[in-house]
Structures are given as C-alpha cells and as structure tokens.
Amino acid sequence: MIDSHCHLDLAAFDDDIATVIRRSEHTGVSRFLIPGTTPSGWQRQRQLQQQYEHIDLAFGLHPYFDTSMQPDALSALTHCLQQHHQSIVAVGEIGLDATVSTPLKVQQDILAQQLELATEYQLPVILHHRKSHHLLQQALKQHNFSYGGIIHAFSGSQQVAESYIERGFLLGVGGTITYPRASKTRQALSAVALENMVLETDAPDMPVAGYQGQRNTPERLPLIAEALSTLLKTSQEQVVRQTTANYQRLFFG
Numbered sequence: 001m002i003d004s005h006c007h008l009d010l011a012a013f014d015d016d017i018a019t020v021i022r023r024s025e026h027t028g029v030s031r032f033l034i035p036g037t038t039p040s041g042w043q044r045q046r047q048l049q050q051q052y053e054h055i056d057l058a059f060g061l062h063p064y065f066d067t068s069m070q071p072d073a074l075s076a077l078t079h080c081l082q083q084h085h086q087s088i089v090a091v092g093e094i095g096l097d098a099t100v101s102t103p104l105k106v107q108q109d110i111l112a113q114q115l116e117l118a119t120e121y122q123l124p125v126i127l128h129h130r131k132s133h134h135l136l137q138q139a140l141k142q143h144n145f146s147y148g149g150i151i152h153a154f155s156g157s158q159q160v161a162e163s164y165i166e167r168g169f170l171l172g173v174g175g176t177i178t179y180p181r182a183s184k185t186r187q188a189l190s191a192v193a194l195e196n197m198v199l200e201t202d203a204p205d206m207p208v209a210g211y212q213g214q215r216n217t218p219e220r221l222p223l224i225a226e227a228l229s230t231l232l233k234t235s236q237e238q239v240v241r242q243t244t245a246n247y248q249r250l251f252f253g
Ligand SMILES: [Zn+2]
Pocket: 005, 007, 035, 093, 152, 202
C-alpha cells in the first residue's frame, strides 16, 4: 500500500528515518510520497529519494510557510522545478488555510503562482485545505486547472467531494476517518466510489485514533486502510488494490 502524504523530511524523523521506513515496509507500506513545504525541505527530500527506494516527491510552498520571511522562496521554487520537474510527481503541498495568521490574500497570491508552475510543467497538485474549499475551488476554476491531483486530508460534504472529483482530483483519506466524530466526512466518503481515493498518514501529524499525542508514522497506514474498508463495507485487500491503482493512474497514468 502507498502512503500518499508523509512528511519524512521533517526533523521529527531525523533520528530514526531508516527504522521508520523499514518498519513501515514490514507493515505493508511499499511506497511513500513526501510533499514539499519549504526550500530547505526540498533539499532533504532529494537526499531521502537518493538514499531510499520507492520515494516519490512533490515540491511546493505550504500555506503555513511564511514567505514574508523568505521573499525569494517562489523564485527558488521556480528554479527548483526547472531543474527537477522530471523527477517529481506533483507540485505541493500548496493551498489555503483560513486558520493561520498569514492573510488569505497573500496565500491566494502564492497559490496562484504555484498553480501556474504546475500548469507549465503539466503536473498534478497536492492541495491543503482548512475552511477554504470555496476559495480553493474558485482558484482551480480561475486557472482552468486541468492536471488534477490530491485533496490532502479530505474532510467535507459529499457535494464538495464530488466537485473535486469532477475536476480530476482524488481524495486523500487519512486518520480523520478513524474518529467516530468525523461523521460528515465519513458519510461523504461512504457515498463516493473507492476509485476516487488514496490513503495517507500525514506523518508526523494527524494521529490515528488510539495514538493521540504520539508521533504519527507511515507504519499506521494499515489502520487507515482497515477503517476505510469497514466504512465502505469492502475488504482491506480491495481498498489497498484500488487505492494503489488510483495513485498509479494519477501520477504515472
Ligand atoms: Zn501535509
């Protein structure tokens, strides 16, 4: 199975990355997508890709990244994509987050420029959302963005899910669904076909139910596959087979 979103480049994994990858492989995780968040992160991601097998990369500026602290970050991304666009699978993690202090107007501007870059290199995007579905969909429409991607940590209604799917996006299914209180998202996913989903942990964040307060790792991905199979009333094997095929279709189709 594939962890389509894990931040293995972050300092939280510096001390034991080899162990984390080996243990994850033992639990059945055979491939990892590390999305980018900052210029220094892109360097670490490239190191990891050289050191380990089965690692896919995306480069981007996360909406949490404060570009006012590093005004040349966008030109660094432009340069990085020029050089490395053939060895990455997407632009991301990019998006809009209405709960952080960076003004939305600033975030929208940075998102717009990254959508342009993705279009230039014909790459899908990995989208971060938080109280921002409406604005994200507006941005995709404005740019007439047609390369699809993944809605990271999808949460929301069936209607929102379907509007992304119509635009060629897959829904990233993570630890959220292991919590009974996420009833709206669980309901939305149970109404959408498995053909539109990929699995993800968002390690080291988004702990799976029962592991709150601990560092999350890709080792926990089977718990998410299990929760999804229960929700969709299908086998875990089918969840793994289909989400793997979806990932391959999106990035290597
Ligand atoms: Zn993330």
